């Protein structure tokens with residue numbers, strides 16, 4: 001099997017796994033995988049496709065500027081520019097973008113702060129953070145309609161330890177050194193988002209009902225009194 005076939009299959013497999021979780025509602029989302037480092041080429045999903053279906057026209061090969069490197073009638077994802085920035089600024093080998101209710105809610109709740117930080121959560125070990133007081137921060141950018149501006153906004157918040165960027169009321173773009181790691185990071189973030197939202201809801205409800213069962217909420221810590 002050629003390297004191109006291998007990468008295509010890895011990307012198709014991870015896309016299927018995310019589709020099985022209903023993480024591509026309404027044709028949303030896009031995925032990519034690096035094929036060659038220099039000059040950069042990567043497979044990216046074709047725009048507007050039903051990402052729950054597996055076909056021979058799911059991906060096309062593009063260069064570091066997001067331009068097709070082979071003759072094709074396929075159109076690269078509208079958000080290919082974001083994938084280009086991720087490959088330009090990080091050592092990513094795979095980049096995944098999904099729209100979920102949880103990542104949209106978190107992006108709106110913390111949008112004005114421009115970031116959300118998770119601490120004292122076992123699952124941050126999925127990002128290689130094993131320190132007692134380690135934390136992971138996800139920057140949040142506005143959802144600019146101009147996709148060049150959106151790509152620039154994403155690029156502007158990527159630091160050396162950034163693993164993902166939230167786009168406000170849009171979705172998350174997350175990456176890893178390969179498809180396995182990118183999926184691991186995505187699953188871990190979605191777990192943290194879901195946990196955080198449930199905890200905030202429980203905290204709010206307990207305050208509303210003056211039920212003292214749940215105390216102050218501090219980055220995932222629940223004090224039971």
Ligand SMILES: CSCCC(=O)C(=O)COP(=O)(O)O
Nearest residue numbers: 026028029030047048077078
């Ligand atoms: C109906 S989703 C709107 C576009 C979007 O945000 C997305 O993730 C999918 O765009 P693509 O061009 O990659 O299909």
Ligand SMILES: [Zn+2]
Nearest residue numbers: 028029097171
């Ligand atoms: Zn999107």
